[in-house]
Amino acid sequence: MxxxxxxxxxxxxxxxxxxxxxxxxxxxxxxxxxxxxxxxxxxxxxxxxxxxxxxxxxxxxxxxxxxxxxxxxxxxxxxxxxxxxxxxxxxxxxxxxxxxxxxxxxxxxxxxxxxxxxxxxxxxxxxxxxxxxxxxxxxYRDGATCCDAGMTAIHAVERSGARLGDRVMVIGIGGVGSIVTQLLAAAGVKVLAVDSDAAKEDWALSMGAAVFLNEAGDDLAARAQCVSEGIGVDRVIDVVGLAGTMSAGFASLRRGGRMVVVGYTPEPFPLSGKELAQNEKEVVGSRAGRRDDLRRCLELYAGGTLRxxxxxxxxxxxxxxxxxxxxxxxxxxxxxxxx
Ligand SMILES: [Zn+2]
Known part of the structure; x- marks a missing residue:
């Protein structure tokens, strides 16, 4: 062979x-x-x-x-x-x-x-x-993409605990981010899609994002406040995992909000204990997916929920x-x- x-x-x-x-x-x-x-x-x-x-x-x-x-x-x-x-x-x-x-x-x-x-x-x-x-x-080609990107997206969305009507920032609109965006939009969540490549705007909107943001760092946190009534977003799903994206994501969270870190790089990010404690923010990890996440992702393709x-x-x-x-x-x- x-x-x-x-x-x-x-x-x-x-x-x-x-x-x-x-x-x-x-x-x-x-x-x-x-x-x-x-x-x-x-x-x-x-x-x-x-x-x-x-x-x-x-x-x-x-x-x-x-x-x-x-x-x-x-x-x-x-x-x-x-x-x-x-x-x-x-x-x-x-x-x-x-x-x-x-x-x-x-x-x-x-x-x-x-x-x-x-x-x-x-x-x-x-x-x-x-x-x-x-x-x-x-x-076969869509089935293949479920085997990592799809099941990872399903698991990350579950780890986020996002609910109907939430505002969720999705950082990185690659394979996982594109499916996360589709899943959240289908579940009645307002998605703020973030990507460093401005040319991804049309793609992100076609996946169901309500807003596309091309900012980074403090500018991103400021825009997130701007489009969320000045209080910040309910959840962040970071599929990139750079120090800059995790810091900006964390700063974009509302009080009591949760950030899910899915993507990773060798870079750590500084986490303020005071910011975490006083605002009851949460940071959780999400690793790939379970066998059942893959099965459910395939079902969502079969049923037409995912494109x-x-x-x-x-x-x-x-x-x-x-x-x-x-x-x-x-x-x-x-x-x-x-x-
Ligand atoms: Zn085991």
């Missing part, structure tokens, strides 16, 4: 012939039909964050068609369409037992990110429990061009598609 291999940090990836994996007992061989590309891939390439053993096959947003199943697999059969939950969780720890499996400290790897080969290849072989059926009517964020597709052979395109910036998502 053809696969794109990361041999050294910084890339480029090399397209090579690799042996096609065979499913062992309990495993499923999936023919990759679509694989999303996002900022996590750039972090891997740049050596920030996870450090898989090289060479490695990236690709953590995988949707495909079952090609073969190993012994003992009854829930899937060849021809079935499926999306991949990319955390290989232990299933037994206190987090796994309480439906917070994305916090499992004993993961057996992360598909396309750590120890488990991902979807920048024609086939992926995984334990059957990593697969979730792709509902009828949901394309596609895919704007561009590339073939596997052009994966380096696709990564360069992502790095240069774009509105919407890039997905690798396979025949």
């Amino acid at each position: 053809k696969a794109a291999l990361l041999h050294k940090l910084g890339g480029p990836l090399a397209i090579e012939e690799r042996p096609q994996p065979q499913p062992a007992a309990g495993e499923v061989l999936l023919k990759t039909r679509a694989c999303g590309i996002d900022g996590t891939d750039l972090k891997l390439l740049d050596g920030f964050g996870y450090a898989p053993e090289l060479p490695f096959v990236m690709g953590h947003e995988v949707a495909g068609q079952v090609a073969a199943v190993g012994a003992g697999v009854n829930e899937f059969a060849p021809g079935d369409r499926a999306a991949v939950y990319n955390f290989l969780t232990c299933g037994a720890c206190p987090y796994c037992r309480t439906f917070r499996e994305q916090l499992c400290p004993q993961m057996g790897g992360i598909v396309g990110v750590l120890d488990v080969a991902g979807g920048y290849a024609e086939y992926v072989c995984l334990p059957a429990q990593q697969l979730i059926a792709l509902p009828d009517g949901v394309s 596609s964020i895919v704007r561009q597709t590339y073939a596997l052979d052009a994966v380096n061009e696709a990564l360069a395109h992502l790095r240069a910036g774009l509105r919407g998502r890039i997905v690798l598609t396979f025949d």
